[in-house]
Amino acid sequence: xxxxxxxxxxxxxxxxxxFGFILLPVAVLVLFSFQDGTLPIPPFNGxxxxxxxxxxxxxxxxxxxxxxxxxxxxxxxIACLLGFFAAYGLSRYRLPGSALQxxxxxxxxxxxxxxxxxxxxxxxxxxxxxxxxxxxxxxxxIINLPLCFAIIxxxxxxxxxxxxxxxxxxxxxxxxxxxxxxxxxxxxSILAAFFLSLTFSWDEFIISFLLSRFDVTLPVEIWSxxxxxxxxxxxxxxxxxxxxxxxxxxxxxxxxxxxxxxx
Amino acid sequence: xxxxxxxQKLCKTFDKFRALKxxxxxxxxxxxxxxxxxxxxxxxxxxxIIGGFLDATSGKVLVxxxxxxxxxxxxxxxxxxxxxxxxFPHMTLRDNVGFGLRMRGMGRKDRALKADQFLxxxxxxxxxxxxxxxxxxGQRQRVALARALAVGPDILLLDEPLGALDMKLRRxxxxxxxxxxxxxxxxxxxxxxxxxxxMAIADRIVVMNGGVIEDCGPPSDIYMRPRSLFSAxxxxxxxxxxxxxxxxxxxxxxxDTEFGAFSLSTxxxxxxxxxxxxxxxxxxxxxxxxxxxDKRTSNLLCRAEVVDGVFFGTHFRCxxxxxxxxxxxxxxxxxxxxxxxxxxxxxxxxxxxxxxxLPSQKQEQTHAH
Numbered sequence: 147x148x149x150x151x152x153x154x155x156x157x158x159x160x161x162x163x164x165f166g167f168i169l170l171p172v173a174v175l176v177l178f179s180f181q182d183g184t185l186p187i188p189p190f191n192g193x194x195x196x197x198x199x200x201x202x203x204x205x206x207x208x209x210x211x212x213x214x215x216x217x218x219x220x221x222x223x224i225a226c227l228l229g230f231f232a233a234y235g236l237s238r239y240r241l242p243g244s245a246l247q248x249x250x251x252x253x254x255x256x257x258x259x260x261x262x263x264x265x266x267x268x269x270x271x272x273x274x275x276x277x278x279x280x281x282x283x284x285x286x287x288i289i290n291l292p293l294c295f296a297i298i299x300x301x302x303x304x305x306x307x308x309x310x311x312x313x314x315x316x317x318x319x320x321x322x323x324x325x326x327x328x329x330x331x332x333x334x335s336i337l338a339a340f341f342l343s344l345t346f347s348w349d350e351f352i353i354s355f356l357l358s359r360f361d362v363t364l365p366v367e368i369w370s371x372x373x374x375x376x377x378x379x380x381x382x383x384x385x386x387x388x389x390x391x392x393x394x395x396x397x398x399x400x401x402x403x404x405x406x407x408x409x
Numbered sequence: 410x411x412x413x414x415x416x417q418k419l420c421k422t423f424d425k426f427r428a429l430k431x432x433x434x435x436x437x438x439x440x441x442x443x444x445x446x447x448x449x450x451x452x453x454x455x456x457x458i459i460g461g462f463l464d465a466t467s468g469k470v471l472v473x474x475x476x477x478x479x480x481x482x483x484x485x486x487x488x489x490x491x492x493x494x495x496x497f498p499h500m501t502l503r504d505n506v507g508f509g510l511r512m513r514g515m516g517r518k519d520r521a522l523k524a525d526q527f528l529x530x531x532x533x534x535x536x537x538x539x540x541x542x543x544x545x546x547g548q549r550q551r552v553a554l555a556r557a558l559a560v561g562p563d564i565l566l567l568d569e570p571l572g573a574l575d576m577k578l579r580r581x582x583x584x585x586x587x588x589x590x591x592x593x594x595x596x597x598x599x600x601x602x603x604x605x606x607x608m609a610i611a612d613r614i615v616v617m618n619g620g621v622i623e624d625c626g627p628p629s630d631i632y633m634r635p636r637s638l639f640s641a642x643x644x645x646x647x648x649x650x651x652x653x654x655x656x657x658x659x660x661x662x663x664x665d666t667e668f669g670a671f672s673l674s675t676x677x678x679x680x681x682x683x684x685x686x687x688x689x690x691x692x693x694x695x696x697x698x699x700x701x702x703d704k705r706t707s708n709l710l711c712r713a714e715v716v717d718g719v720f721f722g723t724h725f726r727c728x729x730x731x732x733x734x735x736x737x738x739x740x741x742x743x744x745x746x747x748x749x750x751x752x753x754x755x756x757x758x759x760x761x762x763x764x765x766x767l768p769s770q771k772q773e774q775t776h777a778h
Contacts, residue, residue, distance in 0.1 A: 308493055309495045309496070312495035315487075316488060316512055316557075316560060318508075
């Protein structure tokens, strides 16, 4: 009995320490974004929304936030669409070297973002494309496509195959089958892929840093803020970034995982 | 809304496995055909070829006289009802049934109207706005039927549609399928491995085994006058008695068995007149063996000991071991009121006209399955 209690106590302690380890830095970040003072370090002097007000008044930060959202949404949409096409093609048709094609599609996952960014930088320079949010978007599509492909491909099974057959039998052509039957049936995994891409793109720094020039995304803007020293304002914008990521996670949970648990 | 089908020497080979071997069959417009056979006999392959989901290695499918070989499933006058129903999970029943009409360019209002009509026909009208996951197996099956019929196909292909239903529901749905088929007049080609289901619904049963058609005819013919040992065995319990042809006696053919010689009329030989000396297998159904003499069962087969008897409601099913013979036990259905008990000796009587005599050489092949 006592041993049992000890085990329970130990595992709870372990859990608390684990979550503390993961979440404490974030908690500190959020706490000191409300710091009534100019330094985001202990002691905590008192609450103020001043830094948040400054963030919202900062045009550069707001522009970066809009840029980040635009890039994240557009690149995730494209990555999902391309990932869906690839998954559909590879699971429904006998293609030459399909195993190799699968490996090639997943390959960017194994390469560091820095290498991908450098490679793209070289290529863009070489063909004379100027750096902009578009090039950042291309980079994000490249890193998110393998993820989207893997998630969607894993959820394509034989059950849907029969349903697609039924649709074709009733007169649907290839595109109608794909968009009226397959995509809606796979909606949970497509949404999961989309929201995950969105969070990855939203947080991504290296590619955004190397492939952008005048218009930058939020992580890049935060980085240049940091260069001028610690400031509760960076905590405030960091908290906002965190808040949005959490919101995305909750949406993922609500739209995707809750749907899946239904019969 | 209905058409005849002609299958001409269809062959299908998967790598080295010959799934279909020169299948030829004529199906009339409006007929309810059942393709019956064990799993792996090629019946589903045949259905897929008619539906256009598989290409035949050689041979032709004609529908209403037109060659369907290079016509894709969507353009064929066929629709298929799949074993797992394959309903569209994200659409309401009305949208499911209306899907085929939508693909044919019918407007939203018209197709909703027509979908409702077909849902009404299968008794699912009240659930039109529901989604498939809210339904039971039997209900999904009805919706799948409505969806397949809504586009007005000439031929409906049914791929073991009742396979997933429990026994009682299955019997109910059989009657309903039959009634709906009569109502719409569409040619139904139905695949199953359940011989009772086949007898309950078919105008004509096609018995398949190992990629060939073993037998083909109305249910009563297939059961009473099978043309192959496989068919006789597959359609229900049967007693086999080895025999050989010894001679002729006017119009009758004399066969010799362990239990003595019998003279059989030529109509007993459903697979053709045998040659002298040929090895035969005589088939007798359990209900054709009787312990007491009546107007019909006048010939004595042998005397036998009752091994066991089980009451089945409509009859007593008994195992009988022939005395003074090496033969296996016979299965006989005795009347409900019979008072046999294990250890009793009874005479086994039968009518020579009930016998079906078939060539023996196919028997090994039959047992292999």
